[in-house]
Amino acid sequence: MNYKGKLIGFLLGLWLGNWIGALFGLWIGHAYDIGKRRQQGFSFRRVPTRAEQALFFHTTFAVMGHIAKAAGRVSEQQIRIASLFMDRMQLQGEIRREAQESFRQGKDPGYPLDQELVSFRRACRGQMDLLRVFLEIQLQAAFADGPLQGEQRLRLLEVAELLGFSRWELEQFLAMAEAETSFGRHQQRAGAGQQGAGWTPPPARDRLKDAYTLLGVQDSASDNEVKKAYRKQMSKHHPDKLASQGLPPEMMNMAKEKTQEIQQAWELIKQQRGIR
Incomplete structure (x- = not known):
């Protein structure tokens, strides 16, 4: 579980200000952790068996x-x-x-x-x-x-x-x-014999x-x-x-x-x- 961002944000906010700053830093760090986790998830490609x-x-x-x-x-x-x-x-x-x-x-x-x-x-x-x-x-x-x-x-x-x-999707x-x-x-007709005798383009x-x-x-x-x-x-x-x-x-x-x-x-x- 990612918590590095939350920890750094909390400590930095506490050091720069007070408990309100610490909570704000915790929130910023939490957002960072979520973004990092999503980025790692998108880069992951499962290999099928x-x-x-x-x-x-x-x-x-x-x-x-x-x-x-x-x-x-x-x-x-x-x-x-x-x-x-x-x-x-x-x-x-x-x-x-x-x-x-x-x-x-x-x-x-x-x-x-x-x-x-x-x-x-x-x-x-x-x-x-x-x-x-x-x-x-x-x-x-x-x-x-x-x-x-x-x-x-x-x-x-x-x-x-x-x-x-659904039935509707099947019809599509x-x-x-x-x-x-x-x-x-x-496509096959167009590429097969445009010069052929009797060939008529679709x-x-x-x-x-x-x-x-x-x-x-x-x-x-x-x-x-x-x-x-x-x-x-x-x-x-x-x-x-x-x-x-x-x-x-x-x-x-x-x-x-x-x-x-x-x-x-x-x-x-x-x-x-x-x-x-």
């Missing part, structure tokens, strides 16, 4: 398999999507087999979703940015298979509520995930609309509001911040891709508005 990272990794693929199963029989397309996520994380060998096994466990009809997510949320210690990234990964996987089916949407709602998010995440998928496709208005949705603001927002939204999204998805909270190193590439998309959306809006 490997067990916490492994739990995040396992739960990600298990829940992904569980949501895929909600649509009925897991299709070859859904299996391919899970494999693409493993490719994005550059998973090879034993770690890839672990991801595949987690996906299979999630597909099992007896998979205890409630129990697993309650334990997972507790292990994340209520860090909402980390839980949000987990949910966003599930949404990306669900949208990659096409429009959501009714059972998938219900299962995603169940997952969101178990993680501590769904809109942003859909915009992210669309925006990413526009409608600029649709791409711009996706950019606003990706930042979580309306196109009617002021420049200052858009700037704040951009900074907020970058803060929520900063790879170093998520790593310190428990994001596995295997998923760092996905976190970096997310911040790149946020940056691209911001650059597009800046260009359209003439923001410097």
Whole structure:
């Protein structure tokens, strides 16, 4: 416990004046101790354990398999999507087999979703940015298979509520995930073959609309509001911040891709508005 400031303030006040001066010095010293403690707290960065990272990794693929199963029989397309996520994380060998096994466990009809997510949320210690990234990964996987089916949407709602998010927040995440998928496709098309035969650039208005949705603001927002939204999204998805909270190193590439998309959306809006 810090008391150095209080002691020095008390003695200095007593020496310079009287008991009133001593009490005033004590108060000044107390304020100093609080500021020092906060400064030390902000500089402290907790290092997550490997067990916490492994739990995040396992739960990600298990829940992904569980949501895929909600649509009925897991299709070859859904299996391919899970494999693409493993490719994005550059998973090879034993770690890839672990991801595949987690996906299979999630597909099992007896998979205890409630129990697993309650334990997972507790292990994340209520860090909402980390839980949000987990949910966003599930949404990306669900949208990659096409429009959501009714059972998938219900299962995603169940997952969101178990993680501590409301139905309204889920609808926001769904809109942003859909915009992210669309925006990413526009980016791929724009960079893949502009000179290719038969290539038609995506409608600029649709791409711009996706950019606003990706930042979580309306196109009617002021420049200052858009700037704040951009900074907020970058803060929520900063790879170093998520790593310190428990994001596995295997998923760092996905976190970096997310911040790149946020940056691209911001650059597009800046260009359209003439923001410097």
